[in-house]
Amino acid sequence: MNSISVAVIGAGMAGRSHAAGYxxxxxxxxxxxxxxRLAAIADANLALGEDAARRYGFEKALxxxxxxAEDPSIDAVSVVVGNALHRPITEALVAAGKHVxxxxxxxxxxxxxxxxxxxxxxxxxVTAVGYTFRRSPAIAAIRDHVRNGExxxxxxxxxxxxxxxxxxxxxxxxxxxxxxxxxxxxxxIGAHVIDAAEYVVGPIASVSGAxxxxxxxxxxxxxxxxxxxNAAPVSDELGEVENEDTATxxxxxxxxxxxxxxxxxxxxxxxxGLGFDVVGLRGRAGFDQHRxxxxxxxxxxxxxxxxxxxxxxxxxxxPYFAGGYPMEAPGVGGGNAEMFTFQARAFLDQVAGVAxxxxxCASFADALRTMEIIQAVVESDRADGAAxxxxxxx
Numbered sequence: 489m490n491s492i493s494v495a496v497i498g499a500g501m502a503g504r505s506h507a508a509g510y511x512x513x514x515x516x517x518x519x520x521x522x523x524x525r526l527a528a529i530a531d532a533n534l535a536l537g538e539d540a541a542r543r544y545g546f547e548k549a550l551x552x553x554x555x556x557a558e559d560p561s562i563d564a565v566s567v568v569v570g571n572a573l574h575r576p577i578t579e580a581l582v583a584a585g586k587h588v589x590x591x592x593x594x595x596x597x598x599x600x601x602x603x604x605x606x607x608x609x610x611x612x613x614v615t616a617v618g619y620t621f622r623r624s625p626a627i628a629a630i631r632d633h634v635r636n637g638e639x640x641x642x643x644x645x646x647x648x649x650x651x652x653x654x655x656x657x658x659x660x661x662x663x664x665x666x667x668x669x670x671x672x673x674x675x676x677i678g679a680h681v682i683d684a685a686e687y688v689v690g691p692i693a694s695v696s697g698a699x700x701x702x703x704x705x706x707x708x709x710x711x712x713x714x715x716x717x718n719a720a721p722v723s724d725e726l727g728e729v730e731n732e733d734t735a736t737x738x739x740x741x742x743x744x745x746x747x748x749x750x751x752x753x754x755x756x757x758x759x760x761g762l763g764f765d766v767v768g769l770r771g772r773a774g775f776d777q778h779r780x781x782x783x784x785x786x787x788x789x790x791x792x793x794x795x796x797x798x799x800x801x802x803x804x805x806x807p808y809f810a811g812g813y814p815m816e817a818p819g820v821g822g823g824n825a826e827m828f829t830f831q832a833r834a835f836l837d838q839v840a841g842v843a844x845x846x847x848x849c850a851s852f853a854d855a856l857r858t859m860e861i862i863q864a865v866v867e868s869d870r871a872d873g874a875a876x877x878x879x880x881x882x
Contacts, residue, residue, distance in 0.1 A: 489522045489563075489839075489840050490522060490523075491522050491523045491524070491525050492521075492522050492523075492524050492525065492563050492564060492836055492839055492840060493525040493527045493561050493562050493563045493564070494510045494524060494525065494526060494527060494562070494563065494564045494565070494566075494836075495527050495528040495529065495530065495546075495550075495556045495559075495562045495564075495565045495566075496510070496528075496529045496530070496540075496546075496565070496566045496568060497529075497530045497531075497553045497556055497565060497566065497567050497568060497569055497577060498530075498531060498566075498567070498568035498569040498591075499529050499530075499531035499533065499536045499537040499539070499540040499541075499549075500531075500536070500568070500715050500716045501715070501716035501717075502568045502591055502618075502716070503529070503531070503540065503566070503568035503569075504540050504543070504544065505620075505824065505825070505828040506566040506568055506589070506591075506618070506828060506832065507526075507529060507540055507543075507544040507546065507566075508544055508825060508828060508829070509825075509828035509829045509830075509831060509832030509833075510524060510526060510544075510566075510832045510836075511524075511526060511544050511545055512829040512832070513829060513832040513833040513836050514833075515814075515829075516811060516812045516829055516830065516833055517811040517812060517833060517846065518811065518844055520837075520840070520842040520843055520844065521833070521836055521837065521840055521842055522840055524836065525547075526544065526545050526546040526547060527546065527547055527548075527559070527561065527562050528541070528546055528547060528548050528549065528550050528555075528556060528559070528562065529541045529544075529546050529548075529549050529550070530549070530550040530551070530552060530553050530555060530556050531549070531550075531551075532551065532552065532713075533713050533715075534549060534551045536713075536715065537549035537550065537551070553567075553569070553573075553577050553580075554580070556581070557577075557580045557581050557583075557584045557586070558584070560584075560585075562586060563586060563587060563839065564586060564587040564588075564589070564614070564835070564836065564839050565581050565586050565587070565588055565589070566588075566589045566590075566591070566618075567581070567588060567589070567590045567591060568591045568618075569591075570596075570663045571593055571595060571596040571663075571667070571671070571675065572595075572596030572597075572600075572663075572667070573596075574590055574591075574594060574595045574596065574600070574604070575595050575596075575600040575601075575603060575604055578590055578604060578607070578615070579603075579604075579607060582607060582611050582613050582615070585613070586613065587613045587614040587615070587616075587835075587838075587839045588613065588614070588615050588616070589616045589617070589618060589831075589832075589835045589849065590604075590615070590616070590617050590618065590852070590855075591617070591618045592617055592618055592619060592679045592680070592683075592855055592858070593671075593675045593676075593679045593855065593858065593859055593862070594617060594852060594855035594856055594858075594859060595859070596667060596671070598856075598859055598860070598863055601852075601855070601856045601859050602856060604852050604856075605852045605853050605856050607852070608851060608852040608853065614835070614838045614839050615851065615852050616835050616838065616848075616849035616850065616851065616852075617849065617850045617851065617852060617854060617855040618831060618849070618850075619679075619680065619683045619684075619687075619849075619850045619854075619855075620824075620827040620828055620831050621680055621683070621684050621687075621762065621777075621827065622683070622684075622687055622831075622847075622850065623808060623826075623827040623828075623830035623831050623834070624775075624780065624808075624827055625781075625802050625806035625807050625808045625809045625812075625822065626775050626780065626781070626782060626783040626800075626802055626806065627684060627687070627688065627775055627783075628806070628807035628808060629783065629800070629806045629807060630688055630766065630773045630775060630783060630785075631687060631688045632807065633771070633773055633785070634688055634689055634766060634768075634773075638770070638771055638787065639766065639767070639768030639769075639770055639771040639772060639773065639787075640768040640769035640770030640771060641768055641769045642689060642743070642745050642766060642767070642768045643745070643767050643768055643769060644745070644746065644747070644748075644765075644766070644767045645685055645688075645689050645739075645741070645745060645746075645747035645748075645764065645765070645766050645767075646747065646748050646749075646764060646765045646767075647681045647682075647684065647685050647747060647748070647749050647750075647763070647764040648681065648749070648750045648751065648761065648762070648763050648764065649673075649677040649678060649680060649681040649750075649751045649752075649761065649762045649763075650750070650751070650752050650755035650758040650761035651673075651677055651752065651753050651755060651758055651759065651760060651761060652753075652754070652755055652756050652757060652758050652759060653717035653753055653759075654673075654704065654717075654733055654753035654754050655754050655755075655756050656719075657704045657707065658707075658708060658722065659707060659717075659719065660707065660708060660709070660710035660714050660719070660720045660722050661707035661708065661709050661710065661726075661727045661729070662710065662714040662720075663714075664676060664717075665707060665729045665730060665731060666730050666731070667730055667731055668730055668731055669700055669731055669732060669866045669869070669870075670700075670731065670732070670862045670863060670865065670866040671730075671731045672702075672729075672730075672731030672732040672733060672735075672753070673731075673732050673733055673734060673735055673751045673752055673753045674700075674731075674732060674735050674751060674862045674865060674866075675731075675859075675862060676753065677751055677753065677762070678735060678749070678751040678862060678865075679855075679858050679859075679862065680762060681749060681751060681762055681764065682749070682858050682861050682862070683850070683854075683858055684762070684764060685739070685747060685749070685764065686857075686858075688764070688766060689741060689743075689745060689747075689766060690741050690742055690743055690745075691741065691742045691857075691878075691880075691881045692739045692740070692741055692742070692747075692861055692878055693740050693741060693742045693877065693878060694739070694740045694864070694875050694876060694877045694878055695737050695738065695739050695740075695861065695864045695865050695868050695875070695876055695878065696737070696738050696739075696740075696868055696873060696874065696875035696876070697736070697737055697738040697868065697873045698735065698736070698737035698738075698865045698866070698867075698868035698869040698873060698876075699735070699736050699737070699869055699873065700732040700734070700735045700865075700866070700869045701732060701733065701734050701735075702729055702731070702732055702733045702734075703733045703734065703754045704729060704733060704754065705728065705729055706726040706727065706728055706729060707726065707727060707729055708722035708723055708724070708725065708726055708727075709722060709723045709725045709726070709727050710722055710723075711723055733752060733753055733754040734750075734751070734752040734753075734754060734755075735749075735750070735751050735752075735865060735869075736748075736749065736750040736751075737749050737865045737868060737869075739861075740875075758778075759778075760777055760778065761776070761777065761778060762775075762776075762777040763775055763776040763777060763778075770787060770788055771785070771786055771787035771788070772784075772785075772786050772787075772797075773785050773786075774797075777823075780822065780823040780824070781801065781802040781819075781820075781821045781822045781823065782799055782800060782801050782802060783800050784797045784798070784799060784800070785797065785798050785800050786798065801818045801819050802818065802819075802822060803816075803817065803818025803819065804816050804817075804818070805818075808826075808830050809822075812826060812829075812830055813826065830846065831849065833846055834846035834847060834848060834849050835849050853882055857878075857879075857881055857882075860878055860879050861878050864876040864877070864878050
């Protein structure tokens with residue numbers, strides 16, 4: 489390929505993260521990626537799209553996703569809109585010969601997600617899903633510790649994603665609060681911690697003890713467009729929240745390991761609290777996204793008087809760091825923006841067939857599996873916590 493022409497559908501906070509990632513994709517890692525043309529950002533809110541296009545150097549803003557599908561010059565597209573729109577947009581893009589990077593969760597329903605997996609199996613296009621935390625140097629390093637056996641036989645995984653974006657009862661009733669059980673905190677943020685768990689310690693076989701709850705049952709209807717988790721003008725009319733604010737469950741992994749999970753969008757004071765601990769017979773490791781450029785590691789050092797958890801500062805010794813940061817030195821920080829850049833580069837490596845690519849993005853089939861786990865959690869909740877098996881990974 490002489491160049492790759494990219495577009496982003498959706499100009500909200502996640503769409504802008506994709507746009508920034510594409511802008512920087514050619515600046516990281518090795519040679520071989522063709523020049524990236526920043527073609528268009530599409531959004532029904534054209535003013536929002538124009539602002540994003542200006543900020544991130546895209547050539548133009550378009551008023552609809554259809555305009556992207558109809559543009560034969562565009563090769564690859566990020567789909568970053570409401571979950572229920574993922575399937576029709578992706579189907580149109582693939583039919584138009586474009587590669588697709590879709591945000592999680594994969595779709596608004598299991599039926600739509602399964603149809604998207606069938607599409608993936610039938611097309612030669614690259615189809616991928618945005619699980620950005622796979623690109624965290626710290627999380628990837630913990631995965632390496634586990635795979636290398638440095639923690640010994642694992643005894644416990646404890647994962648959480650606690651956020652506060654829904655603590656205000658006057659926050660507008662956006663699409664995030666529609667869709668039924670499993671599409672709230674579980675689908676929005678739980679999908680990330682579930683994928684992180686399977687990425688680090690392996691597949692989940694069953695779930696049990698699930699409990700879903702909604703702390704704010706009604707919210708005011710918005711008077712206009714709502715962008716991300718931002719406040720917006722609202723009316724005096726209230727609407728019903730259709731999904732969960734909080735969920736907890738226990739999981740049993742295929743290895744027999746037991747894990748505990750909790751997710752909440754009504755956790756005061758925690759803006760983006762993804763975290764987990766993985767414990768074994770010979771060591772343990774922990775990660776907290778509020779401190780994204782480090783992780784905790786503890787093992788049996790030779791002298792008991794110096795044992796204890798160590799703060800590992802991200803640097804060139806961790807995955808993605810060398811070649812991924814302009815200043816390749818420990819302690820320079822890093823976080824969300826870099827992960828989106830690495831994800832964009834990995835997707836474009838797949839599209840271009842780069843000789844020495846980054847690890848491939850998650851597939852539609854991977855994202856369907858996450859949705860099947862979420863559905864099992866919902867079924868466990870409906871059955872008063874009964875154990876529910878998860879289909880085996882394909």
